[in-house]
Amino acid sequence: MRSVPVQAPGGLADEDTLDLPVRPARHPGRWLGLAVVAVLAAMLVNTLLTNPRFEWDVVAQYFTSESIILGVRRTIDLTVITMLIAVLLGIVLAVLRLSPNPILSGASWLFIWFFRGTPLLVQLLVWYNLAALYPDLSLGIPFGPEFVQLEVNVLITGYAAAVLGLSLNESAYMAEIVRAGILSVDQGQTEAAQALGMSRLRTMRRVVLPQAMRVIIPPLGNDTINMLKMTSLVSVIAVPELLFASQTIYSRTFQTIPLLLVACIWYLIVVSLLSVGQYYIERRFARGATRNLPLTPFQKVKKFFGWGQRGITTTEVKE
Amino acid sequence: MVAQTDTYLGPMVQATNVHKSFGRVEVLKGIDLTLRKGEVMCLLGQSGSGKSTFLRCINHLERIDAGRIRVAGELIGYARQRGGLREMHESEVSAQRLDIGMVFQHFNLFPHMTALQNVMEAPVGVRREPKAEVRERAVGLLTKVGLADKQGAYPRQLSGGQQQRVAIARALAMRPRLMLFDEPTSALDPELVSDVLDVMRDLAASGMTMMVVTHEIGFAREVADRVVFMDGGVIIEQGTPAEVLDNPQHKRTQGFLAKVLA
Numbered sequence A: 001m002r003s004v005p006v007q008a009p010g011g012l013a014d015e016d017t018l019d020l021p022v023r024p025a026r027h028p029g030r031w032l033g034l035a036v037v038a039v040l041a042a043m044l045v046n047t048l049l050t051n052p053r054f055e056w057d058v059v060a061q062y063f064t065s066e067s068i069i070l071g072v073r074r075t076i077d078l079t080v081i082t083m084l085i086a087v088l089l090g091i092v093l094a095v096l097r098l099s100p101n102p103i104l105s106g107a108s109w110l111f112i113w114f115f116r117g118t119p120l121l122v123q124l125l126v127w128y129n130l131a132a133l134y135p136d137l138s139l140g141i142p143f144g145p146e147f148v149q150l151e152v153n154v155l156i157t158g159y160a161a162a163v164l165g166l167s168l169n170e171s172a173y174m175a176e177i178v179r180a181g182i183l184s185v186d187q188g189q190t191e192a193a194q195a196l197g198m199s200r201l202r203t204m205r206r207v208v209l210p211q212a213m214r215v216i217i218p219p220l221g222n223d224t225i226n227m228l229k230m231t232s233l234v235s236v237i238a239v240p241e242l243l244f245a246s247q248t249i250y251s252r253t254f255q256t257i258p259l260l261l262v263a264c265i266w267y268l269i270v271v272s273l274l275s276v277g278q279y280y281i282e283r284r285f286a287r288g289a290t291r292n293l294p295l296t297p298f299q300k301v302k303k304f305f306g307w308g309q310r311g312i313t314t315t316e317v318k319e
Numbered sequence B: 001m002v003a004q005t006d007t008y009l010g011p012m013v014q015a016t017n018v019h020k021s022f023g024r025v026e027v028l029k030g031i032d033l034t035l036r037k038g039e040v041m042c043l044l045g046q047s048g049s050g051k052s053t054f055l056r057c058i059n060h061l062e063r064i065d066a067g068r069i070r071v072a073g074e075l076i077g078y079a080r081q082r083g084g085l086r087e088m089h090e091s092e093v094s095a096q097r098l099d100i101g102m103v104f105q106h107f108n109l110f111p112h113m114t115a116l117q118n119v120m121e122a123p124v125g126v127r128r129e130p131k132a133e134v135r136e137r138a139v140g141l142l143t144k145v146g147l148a149d150k151q152g153a154y155p156r157q158l159s160g161g162q163q164q165r166v167a168i169a170r171a172l173a174m175r176p177r178l179m180l181f182d183e184p185t186s187a188l189d190p191e192l193v194s195d196v197l198d199v200m201r202d203l204a205a206s207g208m209t210m211m212v213v214t215h216e217i218g219f220a221r222e223v224a225d226r227v228v229f230m231d232g233g234v235i236i237e238q239g240t241p242a243e244v245l246d247n248p249q250h251k252r253t254q255g256f257l258a259k260v261l262a
């Protein structure tokens, strides 16, 4: 705080400006941008409504049909199961990757290298056709006696192949996300934990991972949304998720576009819900870590146009 | 402050010819040092003279390249095996650290836990002591360091001085036989330093064996039984505070004290 009034360029002392009203800055360019966007949006709405080949009546007819709803459910539960497995496996892989033991970190590196390095679609097809490679699976002592024999064709259903393929692939990505989170935690935390006699594993579980979460959550949300859409890939191995359910209908009725629209709209709905969830989880984790909470989308729109800021003193709108 | 049912009466720390290098840079060049039970030692020296490194070797946060360190008679980091020594496993090292409390310059409290949770974490999770018992002890320790009303506060809600006092309580909750302090007040605003030093003074009076790296000459003069001056990875002078602080023999010590006391 300065106690001596400073001479401003206009010749006014600071004390004199204290009485002047403060107006928010004007942004004429923003209104131009808005006009362009509005025209484009009008064109889009126009074509959506006037092109009869969208067949909105068909969309409405199938939107809540039983097989589509089942498909939506399957898509969601595939996403949830896959992400659960991927997160747990990703944590294990990340911890192994950071292990001082070269065998463990090497094994983790190899796993990530393979599952990140080959296309997901190919991985799914390989899992689905695993029976061609290993017709039987047996449990027993390596190179020794076998206790249980299972037919791979029976074991690896389309659904099992989908879960395996999606979760192993995703876990490779999760491992890197978790690793980044772990590396973001101050080294002093590990030292303090070790000085208290905590084991490496306990330090990880009680001290490092809880703090890494703040860094892990945003990309985790991102990957979850991505995964929701990636599940559509498993339609190629006949798992009746949302896309497959739509395809089954249009292969019968030939109403291809409306049914793809049905699928699109459902994906958009679920992704929107996930985004909202992610947004609030992030906001929650930002608490305590940053001084000011980020603005909600509504607050951002208001700020964009400079609405509702009149009368607010400058100290309240500082970022 | 600490329940001392210790029957061990030998030296608490015994360092013999300790060497430590980081890459090609030799940071400790043969440290010989004995810390008796109940003794308070202040370690002084220029920045980069190896004080922190030596302290961290004592609880094996750093592995030494040559020499031996014993804490309460026990060889740190090595176990006897078939007439020789073998390096300890991670779990054995962890067990040795239980008896050695450490306080860091930057506190290193766990930010996602409250003050009370910070203090209770290791006794409950590592020593597997009953929770109710630990809670009682933890509340007692927080009260002793003057933070009875801050049990539920998170580290970010505490001042530096308060955080450091929680960190001291956290180390004491493990009932260590030896406390290591690495510049515990260096990161604090001047007006917060005395709160932390008061706690350490009480601890010293209670008979705790302490090794303190510090630039607080006043504290060293008043509390230390012995002052050790390190320079370039070796100990160049040691003795009572009166000997080392008021009548330093070595040029380096004189220069350092002139600078610190100026």
Ligand SMILES: Nc1ncnc2c1ncn2[C@@H]1O[C@H](COP(=O)(O)OP(=O)(O)OP(=O)(O)O)[C@@H](O)[C@H]1O
Pocket (backbone or CB within 6 Å): B022, B027, B045, B046, B047, B048, B049, B050, B051, B052, B053, B054
């Ligand atoms: N992990 C490390 N890797 C490489 N060099 C290191 C490492 N830790 C310390 N050093 C080096 O070892 C030397 C001694 O460091 P140390 O931290 O022990 O000094 P200090 O006496 O505690 O100094 P200060 O008073 O600044 O804390 C320094 O030159 C430092 O750069």
Ligand SMILES: [Mg+2]
Pocket (backbone or CB within 6 Å): B051, B052, B053, B182, B183
């Ligand atoms: Mg240091």
